Amino acid sequence: MHNGTTITQFIIEEQRHVAGATGDFTSLLNDIVTACKVISNMVNQGALVGVLGSAESENIQGETQKKLDILTNEVFIKSNEWAGHLAAMASEEMDTIYDIPAKYPRGKYLLTFDPLDGSSNIDVNVSVGTIFSILRIQGGDGAPSERDFLQAGTQQVAAGYALYGPSTMMVLTTGKGVNGFTLDQSIGEFILTHPDMTIPADTREFAINASNMRFWEPAVKRYVQECLDGKEGPRGDDFNMRWIASMVAEVHRILTRGGVFMYPIDSKMKSKGLGGKLRLLYEANPMSFIVEQAGGGSITGAERIMDLQPESLHQRVPVILGSKNEVERILGYHDQA
Ligand SMILES: O=P(O)(O)OC[C@H]1O[C@](O)(COP(=O)(O)O)[C@@H](O)[C@@H]1O
Ligand SMILES: [Mg+2]
Numbered sequence: 220m221h222n223g224t225t226i227t228q229f230i231i232e233e234q235r236h237v238a239g240a241t242g243d244f245t246s247l248l249n250d251i252v253t254a255c256k257v258i259s260n261m262v263n264q265g266a267l268v269g270v271l272g273s274a275e276s277e278n279i280q281g282e283t284q285k286k287l288d289i290l291t292n293e294v295f296i297k298s299n300e301w302a303g304h305l306a307a308m309a310s311e312e313m314d315t316i317y318d319i320p321a322k323y324p325r326g327k328y329l330l331t332f333d334p335l336d337g338s339s340n341i342d343v344n345v346s347v348g349t350i351f352s353i354l355r356i357q358g359g360d361g362a363p364s365e366r367d368f369l370q371a372g373t374q375q376v377a378a379g380y381a382l383y384g385p386s387t388m389m390v391l392t393t394g395k396g397v398n399g400f401t402l403d404q405s406i407g408e409f410i411l412t413h414p415d416m417t418i419p420a421d422t423r424e425f426a427i428n429a430s431n432m433r434f435w436e437p438a439v440k441r442y443v444q445e446c447l448d449g450k451e452g453p454r455g456d457d458f459n460m461r462w463i464a465s466m467v468a469e470v471h472r473i474l475t476r477g478g479v480f481m482y483p484i485d486s487k488m489k490s491k492g493l494g495g496k497l498r499l500l501y502e503a504n505p506m507s508f509i510v511e512q513a514g515g516g517s518i519t520g521a522e523r524i525m526d527l528q529p530e531s532l533h534q535r536v537p538v539i540l541g542s543k544n545e546v547e548r549i550l551g552y553h554d555q556a
């Protein structure tokens with residue numbers, strides 16, 4: 220018998236304190252947990268089940284989809300469309316919203332997700348993940364539309380990610396702190412192993428794709444240069460650098476030991492009319508909710524991400540998140556720039 224709290228138990232106990240809770244939310248989270256277990260197995264099996272490599276298709280972002288991008292999207296749809304908790308879904312891998320088929324009852328929640336984050340790492344067997352965010356539909360009983368999804372991050376009911384790494388983990392917030400669970404493969408259950416995760420306010424570790432340096436804005440160039448100048452520079456201390464190229468893995472490292480993650484806007488993106496690399500609804504908002512609930516900060520450079528009013532389903536934004544004091548320093552550099 221395991222001796223820990225399962226994620227199901229944890230969610231039910233948490234929901235007992237929510238006035239008027241109907242069990243819908245608990246059951247929706249459980250369906251998401253099931254989807255991540257299926258994906259964990261798929262990712263783990265990899266070449267054994269022929270899921271590596273690219274598909275012959277592109278998503279709306281113009282990215283060549285990986286086979287696993289499509290398969291994991293299907294897993295999320297199938298696991299969540301039937302139970303009657305959702306009005307609709309939206310995903311990185313689907314151009315438009317996914318309306319719940321008429322054969323299933325429709326519910327009051329909206330689910331946005333990045334079924335497989337860190338796609339460029341799949342074929343090289345580096346950690347990847349799944350990111351999700353839950354909203355409540357605000358409109359009436361009519362058919363849901365894209366507009367229903369365009370809610371600020373502060374409206375999120377819950378957010379989480381699964382990390383498929385050396386062990387499979389799930390990290391979750393419902394607005395009452397952040398908790399981490401590890402999948403016990405022997406019983407197929409996520410067990411609470413990282414209660415009340417918090418991000419240290421200070422750090423000496425940053426993560427950014429330095430190959431874009433010549434395109435960065437002055438504030439980001441200044442911040443990174445000062446980190447690289449280390450003890451001899453104005454920070455008077457040495458900094459370490461990391462870049463995994465899977466946002467989930469970067470955020471998990473920051474939740475575990477602090478740090479700052481940056482995918483800022485740059486002149487190359489601007490020249491293509493892009494507002495950033497990462498997507499607001501199913502990458503930036505859920506990760507910002509988690510990071511803020513763990514005591515960290517999350518900004519675009521100039522403003523708090525969770526206050527942004529979304530304009531479109533696949534909108535991209537700059538992301539700078541992590542240890543609070545570093546994020547505030549970077550915000551200050553943008554104000555001064
Ligand atoms: O290729 P780069 O510049 O290193 O970008 C890596 C970033 O792109 C992403 O892979 C984008 O997410 P997807 O893999 O879900 O498209 C992030 O996880 C990661 O932080
Ligand atoms: Mg992603």
Ligand SMILES: [Mg+2]
Nearest residue numbers: 311333335336
């Ligand atoms: Mg993805």
